[in-house]
Amino acid sequence: MDGFWVGSSFSASASLLNISALLLLLLPLVMGNVEANASECDMFTGRWVLDQSYPLYDSASCPFIEREFSCKKNGRPDLEYTRYRWQPRECNLARFNALKFLKKFRGKSIMFVGDSLSRNQWQSLTCMLHSSVPNAKYNITRVEDVSIFSFTNYGVKVMLDRNVYLVDTVMEKIGRVLKLDSIEGSKLWKGIDFLVFNTWHWWNRRGPTQPWDYIQIGNTTLKDMDRMVAFERALTTWGKWVDANIDPAKTMVFFQGISPSHYNGSEWYEPGAKSCVQQKQPLSGSTYPGGLPPAVAVLKRALSKIKKPVKLLDVTNLSLLRKDGHPSIYGLGGRTGMDCSHWCLAGVPDTWNEILYNFIL
Numbered sequence: 001m002d003g004f005w006v007g008s009s010f011s012a013s014a015s016l017l018n019i020s021a022l023l024l025l026l027l028p029l030v031m032g033n034v035e036a037n038a039s040e041c042d043m044f045t046g047r048w049v050l051d052q053s054y055p056l057y058d059s060a061s062c063p064f065i066e067r068e069f070s071c072k073k074n075g076r077p078d079l080e081y082t083r084y085r086w087q088p089r090e091c092n093l094a095r096f097n098a099l100k101f102l103k104k105f106r107g108k109s110i111m112f113v114g115d116s117l118s119r120n121q122w123q124s125l126t127c128m129l130h131s132s133v134p135n136a137k138y139n140i141t142r143v144e145d146v147s148i149f150s151f152t153n154y155g156v157k158v159m160l161d162r163n164v165y166l167v168d169t170v171m172e173k174i175g176r177v178l179k180l181d182s183i184e185g186s187k188l189w190k191g192i193d194f195l196v197f198n199t200w201h202w203w204n205r206r207g208p209t210q211p212w213d214y215i216q217i218g219n220t221t222l223k224d225m226d227r228m229v230a231f232e233r234a235l236t237t238w239g240k241w242v243d244a245n246i247d248p249a250k251t252m253v254f255f256q257g258i259s260p261s262h263y264n265g266s267e268w269y270e271p272g273a274k275s276c277v278q279q280k281q282p283l284s285g286s287t288y289p290g291g292l293p294p295a296v297a298v299l300k301r302a303l304s305k306i307k308k309p310v311k312l313l314d315v316t317n318l319s320l321l322r323k324d325g326h327p328s329i330y331g332l333g334g335r336t337g338m339d340c341s342h343w344c345l346a347g348v349p350d351t352w353n354e355i356l357y358n359f360i361l
């Protein structure tokens, strides 16, 4: 019996019950009813198991999938990476049910806010939904930085706000200024029912792809600063926004967590490997030899200071095990590119969404 009931509170009260009451209590568990309360178990500790009933969709049945994530179309020959299911140690996840999701979300909106990893998860969710209800009408529109995928008959909107730092970058006389204490972009988040935030991958950008010239903290404008400190300051600004603006009765807030990259084989006992190319299997077990990226501790510290409820989709550990899940040479750049940061679809972000589903339902 690997249910969440195996805990001190249960054994403490067990001694007070007679045997028949105990049997009655255990009956639903013996009947295999363990998944019912996944949201109360630690869904993030577990292992990957091969399950031939996966993937949840074929990427070919997702007509709007972006080339960047569509590894199979781009020629990736192995498909075992699509057949892994995440098995938490303490409970079973309820399998994603698109109809149940659409009914629950009727008239509601869910918005992912963040960088291309948010786009990866947004696209995963739209494919998971569309492939289950292929005849349901949908409409994709884009208004400035916000992409809106609506299931018109259900009134469900699945949105994406591209915003890589959450805080603002403003054009001023001196150039582009990243303002760690300013969060005007939040205007777009008002009135959304479910918000899933993410930022991290752009904090270490330098050189031509760094999208700012100066960084402003308090009243000081600098050419550069410790990026980890800047990241934490921005998360603090965002956390204050959550505390000042979110009504938990109306809006549920999630943070997507730190999605890991795989460019250093020393982290998984293949010191020669400089990328994820040719990786066809996840790591077995539950622990990644290379440990956690330092950004995780910074994120958790920032989240712990927020008073309003924010759920962390703590996907780092489970994704670290999936060195096989990235596009590598089957992404946007093709054979000349090497993408070990994003994830193939179908693939790992489907599991992030399956866990999100288990929280929401």
Ligand SMILES: *[C@@H]1O[C@H](CO)[C@@H](O)[C@H](O)[C@H]1NC(C)=O
Residues within 6 Å of the ligand: 036, 037, 040
């Ligand atoms: C799961 O837990 C919630 C909250 O404690 C409770 O309301 C619900 O009845 C539980 N569901 C099942 C099937 O045990």
Ligand SMILES: *[C@@H]1O[C@H](CO)[C@@H](O)[C@H](O)[C@H]1NC(C)=O
Residues within 6 Å of the ligand: 044, 045, 287, 288, 291, 292, 314, 317
């Ligand atoms: C993730 O792994 C680290 C060790 O690598 C461990 O300390 C931490 O508790 C794990 N987190 C979860 C949610 O399993």
Ligand SMILES: *[C@@H]1O[C@H](CO)[C@@H](O)[C@H](O)[C@H]1NC(C)=O
Residues within 6 Å of the ligand: 139, 140, 141, 148, 150, 152
């Ligand atoms: C698609 O969405 C846009 C914006 O939400 C709306 O203006 C338009 O009427 C929709 N089109 C259809 C066919 O539903």
Ligand SMILES: *[C@@H]1O[C@H](CO)[C@@H](O)[C@H](O)[C@H]1NC(C)=O
Residues within 6 Å of the ligand: 218, 219
């Ligand atoms: C920034 O400058 C203003 C006006 O000069 C001052 O009132 C404020 O205290 C300063 N804030 C910080 C954080 O130093």
Ligand SMILES: *[C@@H]1O[C@H](CO)[C@@H](O)[C@H](O)[C@H]1NC(C)=O
Residues within 6 Å of the ligand: 264, 265, 266, 267, 290
């Ligand atoms: C690769 O990972 C190993 C083990 O975690 C570490 O010692 C090394 O510094 C890393 N190399 C690079 C280039 O980051």
